Amino acid sequence: MPGPTISRRQLSGVLRRLRRDGSLTLEEVADRLEWSSAKVSNIETGRTAKPSVTDVSALLRVYEVAEGTAEHDEVLALVRQSRKPGWWHRYGDVLTGAYVSLEAEATRISTYEPIVVPGLLQTENYARLHQRAASAPLAAEEVERAVEARKQRQALLARPDAPRLWAIIDENALRRMESEPEMMQEQLEHLVRVGEDTANGVTLQVLPTTKSFRSGLVGPFVILEYSGPDIAPFVFLETDTDGLYLERPEEIERYRTLLEQAQSIALDPHESVELMRSLMRR
Structure with a gap:
């Protein structure tokens, strides 16, 4: 499993790919979740330093990634890893x-x-x-x-x-x-x-x-x-x-x-x- 910073970058890439695979815009995702488009963008770009498992799980539901699948578990593992502090802290x-x-x-x-x-x-x-x-x-x-x-x-x-x-x-x-x-x-x-x-x-x-x-x-x-x-x-x-x-x-x-x-x-x-x-x- 990569460290926290790369986990965050990798998570950003995965979420961006899943949204694009579903032909969804940031605004469409935000509307479905009743979020602001800025919140979706911040999670997707990594500006949200410690994204929550709850928020990313909600995104995965919109992207039709089923719970219990390998992809679902791997994405949430990236979320948890991205929240851990590295030695540099x-x-x-x-x-x-x-x-x-x-x-x-x-x-x-x-x-x-x-x-x-x-x-x-x-x-x-x-x-x-x-x-x-x-x-x-x-x-x-x-x-x-x-x-x-x-x-x-x-x-x-x-x-x-x-x-x-x-x-x-x-x-x-x-x-x-x-x-x-x-x-x-x-x-x-x-x-x-x-x-x-x-x-x-x-x-x-x-x-x-x-x-x-x-x-x-x-x-x-x-x-x-x-x-x-x-x-x-x-x-x-x-x-x-x-x-x-x-x-x-x-x-x-x-x-x-x-x-x-x-x-x-x-x-x-x-x-x-x-x-x-x-x-x-x-």
Whole structure:
């Protein structure tokens, strides 16, 4: 069973499909249930954070999904799962937005990072320094909470069902650590270990400064993908407060193209490890 956030997204996809299969509009469903069309829409789009079993059961009756059938039971199981808190709720004071919960349930994560080392690959000391340098400085105890949350995020790479991670890091992001040589050494050693491990499901490439991204100036982005036909992929663009979530097919296709371009001009995984070794202290 997927986690709560993906259960909610999957539930949204299933309810939308059932309504369309019945050739019903939001207004028609609302009329039959004596609800507002906004309520139907909020449940269907996931804006209702914790939909009730009672409400979804009512929708299933309208969509003629009979009680006791496998489909009926599976949909209600998604409802119950979507109401459970994930581990990230314990870090609500230092984590904002929905990204972490969506990342935790992805089956494939593809990221391009021109400025910093991707969060899933940061060492503890790098993460601590990164948090201290944030545009909105955190108190010392908040920094440690944020570092602990980062470690919790990274634990997903050790799961038996860990997502595939494809990370492209700009060489400038690595060289930016030169003012902190000990931390740089530790971070590069970690990246080399990750890059050399052929069984960890991680592909690591470095985009060298000798090559340019032909699409012009492109900021960091992440493409998250999921298993199951009712869970659409999306692109995440980070901002200071949380980020932008792009879900339209044309937006997904654009960033897939950007990712493929970056993959084609970046060093291959072996060459990337060699470049990182060359940046380490002798």
